[in-house]
Amino acid sequence: MLVFHHVGCAVKDLAEGIAAYRHMAISVSAETFIAAQGVKVCFIEVSPGSFVELVEGSGEESIARMLKKGIAYYHTGYFSDDFDQSLRELDAAGFRHLNTFQSEAFGMRRCAFLASPVAHLIEIIERAAP
Numbered sequence: 001m002l003v004f005h006h007v008g009c010a011v012k013d014l015a016e017g018i019a020a021y022r023h024m025a026i027s028v029s030a031e032t033f034i035a036a037q038g039v040k041v042c043f044i045e046v047s048p049g050s051f052v053e054l055v056e057g058s059g060e061e062s063i064a065r066m067l068k069k070g071i072a073y074y075h076t077g078y079f080s081d082d083f084d085q086s087l088r089e090l091d092a093a094g095f096r097h098l099n100t101f102q103s104e105a106f107g108m109r110r111c112a113f114l115a116s117p118v119a120h121l122i123e124i125i126e127r128a129a130p
Helices: 014-024 062-068 083-092
Strands: 002-011 032-034 039-047 050-056 073-080 096-103 109-115 121-126
Touching (some): 002 014, 002 062, 002 121, 014 050, 073 083, 083 109
Parallel strands (some): 002 050, 073 121
Antiparallel strands (some): 039 050
C-alpha cells in the first residue's frame, strides 16, 4: 500500500522557497543534498504527515530545465511498506520505472521515480530499511 508523503516542487533557491511557505509550516526540515539526484531538498510539513518537498537544482540538470519551462510542481511522493511489490504493481498498472536510488533525505532508503500512464511523475519511498 502506498501512503501519501509529499508534493515535490522545484525552486531556484531553497531559502526563498522556505520563506514563501513559512507562514503555513508546522515544521521545516534541515537541507539535505541528495547525491544521486544532484539536488538539495528540504521538507515543509504543512499538515500532520503531509509535506511540500522543495528541490533546488544546480547547473543545467532537469530541475533547472523545468523551471525555465515554468514547471514547478512536478511529483508526488508516497511511502511503501513493500518497495519491491509496489514497483511490480505499478509496472503492471502501466507505470514506467525511471530510476531507483538511495536518498540521503530518507536515511539512505530506496526511492524510485515512475511515470504514470498519463505522464505524471511519482516517487515511491521505502518506509523501512531492508
